[in-house]
Amino acid sequence: MSKVLQIENLGKSYQIGEYGGIGVQNQNENIDALQNVSFEVNRGEVVGIIGKNGAGKSTLLKLLSQITMPTAGIIRAKGKIASLLEVGTGMHPDLTGRENVFLNGAILGMSKAEIKSKFDEIVRFSGCEAFIDTPIKRYSSGMKVRLGFSVAAFLDSEIIIIDEVLAVGDAEFQSKAIQKILEITADGAKTILFVSHNMASVKSLCNRCLLLEKGKLIYDGDIDKAISRYMGYDTQMSDRNKVWITGSAPGNADYKLRAARIVAKGKTFEEPLSTSDSIAIEVEIESVQKAERLDITFQLMSEAGDFLAATSTFQISDSELKANKEGNMTLFSCLIPANIFNQSTYRINCLLLENRKTVVHRFDDLFKLGFTAAGRNPESWMGQAKSHFLPHLNWNITVK
Numbered sequence: 001m002s003k004v005l006q007i008e009n010l011g012k013s014y015q016i017g018e019y020g021g022i023g024v025q026n027q028n029e030n031i032d033a034l035q036n037v038s039f040e041v042n043r044g045e046v047v048g049i050i051g052k053n054g055a056g057k058s059t060l061l062k063l064l065s066q067i068t069m070p071t072a073g074i075i076r077a078k079g080k081i082a083s084l085l086e087v088g089t090g091m092h093p094d095l096t097g098r099e100n101v102f103l104n105g106a107i108l109g110m111s112k113a114e115i116k117s118k119f120d121e122i123v124r125f126s127g128c129e130a131f132i133d134t135p136i137k138r139y140s141s142g143m144k145v146r147l148g149f150s151v152a153a154f155l156d157s158e159i160i161i162i163d164e165v166l167a168v169g170d171a172e173f174q175s176k177a178i179q180k181i182l183e184i185t186a187d188g189a190k191t192i193l194f195v196s197h198n199m200a201s202v203k204s205l206c207n208r209c210l211l212l213e214k215g216k217l218i219y220d221g222d223i224d225k226a227i228s229r230y231m232g233y234d235t236q237m238s239d240r241n242k243v244w245i246t247g248s249a250p251g252n253a254d255y256k257l258r259a260a261r262i263v264a265k266g267k268t269f270e271e272p273l274s275t276s277d278s279i280a281i282e283v284e285i286e287s288v289q290k291a292e293r294l295d296i297t298f299q300l301m302s303e304a305g306d307f308l309a310a311t312s313t314f315q316i317s318d319s320e321l322k323a324n325k326e327g328n329m330t331l332f333s334c335l336i337p338a339n340i341f342n343q344s345t346y347r348i349n350c351l352l353l354e355n356r357k358t359v360v361h362r363f364d365d366l367f368k369l370g371f372t373a374a375g376r377n378p379e380s381w382m383g384q385a386k387s388h389f390l391p392h393l394n395w396n397i398t399v400k
């Protein structure tokens with residue numbers, strides 16, 4: 001694998017403070033937006049960059065795109081870098097869409113002939129054909145993003161930097177853009193660095209993730225682990241035992257998820273699950289202010305995202321489902337008997353519903369569970385087409 005980016009001890013500090021006027025000493029203060037960041041990226045990698053607001057993500061991308069200069073460290077890049085930072089970055093408002101495609105292409109180091117040969121494809125993908133000769137100051141922000149994305153995706157830049165901009169486009173364009181990114185990285189020739197607050201896009205696009213916190217790179221590696229740390233799971237805990245400390249708990253203004261675990265009888269949270277384990281899926285929900293009836297639904301998904309089954313508290317009466325008062329912590333525990341699952345991997349989503357119908361919050365991919373086969377080898381007789389479930393049911397055998 002060849003290295004396309006090498007970042008060594010990169011740092012950026014900004015001076016903030018008030019201008020004191022001539023002859024008046026300024027009370028300036030430095031903010032370290034980025035400190036001692038080092039990592040390398042190989043050709044063909046799609047690297048997600050995540051972190052809370054102010055963590056330094058945009059600063060890192062601006063340094064890589066040479067929009068600002070570092071105050072420390074070195075960036076070595078092989079190949080042309082195309083960046084899609086903020087809406088309309090690199091686009092001139094008074095120029096038309098057509099002129100901007102040529103301008104952007106030229107900034108990326110493309111010849112006029114190269115841009116011309118890709119022009120129709122770029123414009124078709126952006127969906128801006130009808131407005132291509134209109135100055136882009138008349139474009140909506142979504143249109144500008146679509147055009148900018150198309151230029152970066154179709155022209156021959158080796159490294160593409162994308163900062164959250166996909167969130168601006170409409171849902172249809174977002175999925176088109178994600179498909180395009182997967183396509184252009186499929187042959188391993190292009191490298192993408194992708195900043196997002198949307199963990200689902202990071203998961204679907206990236207094969208590696210950097211987690212920034214207060215200007216420092218605190219994790220570099222597996223996507224799921226990076227997301228867990230970002231979401232505030234305590235790193236001491238396992239994937240089957242999650243507890244959220246105050247402040248970082250996921251949820252909304254009314255409800256917070258305080259704990260979620262998969263309990264397997266007689267097993268620690270670290271021991272692998274087998275298909276013969278009976279398990280309980282448990283969540284602890286804190287009601288912050290509402291006193292409505294709160295129902296929980298667990299959705300069981302295949303590893304590939306197919307919806308397999310759902311179970312919810314709907315059949316439980318109001319009196320059994322105790323009033324969900326302000327400040328209450330409620331433990332919901334759903335028991336799944338042994339010998340239901342197959343030797344496979346499943347994902348579990350958790351939905352919170354009010355009045356038995358309105359989804360007020362959802363936690364996607366709360367768990368990813370793998371089961372090993374217990375004393376039986378389903379595949380030996382199920383063949384290649386493995387079923388999602390392999391339940392032990394009651395059989396009656398009568399010899400007549």
Ligand SMILES: Nc1ncnc2c1ncn2[C@@H]1O[C@H](COP(=O)(O)OP(=O)(O)OP(=O)(O)O)[C@@H](O)[C@H]1O
Binds near residue numbers: 014060
């Ligand atoms: N031009 C600037 N002048 C002064 N401080 C700045 C400047 N740009 C960024 N900062 C500071 O640097 C830190 C990192 O900011 P940055 O925008 O890189 O974070 P981020 O992770 O991209 O955040 P967000 O998710 O909110 O976009 C913040 O504390 C921010 O206030």
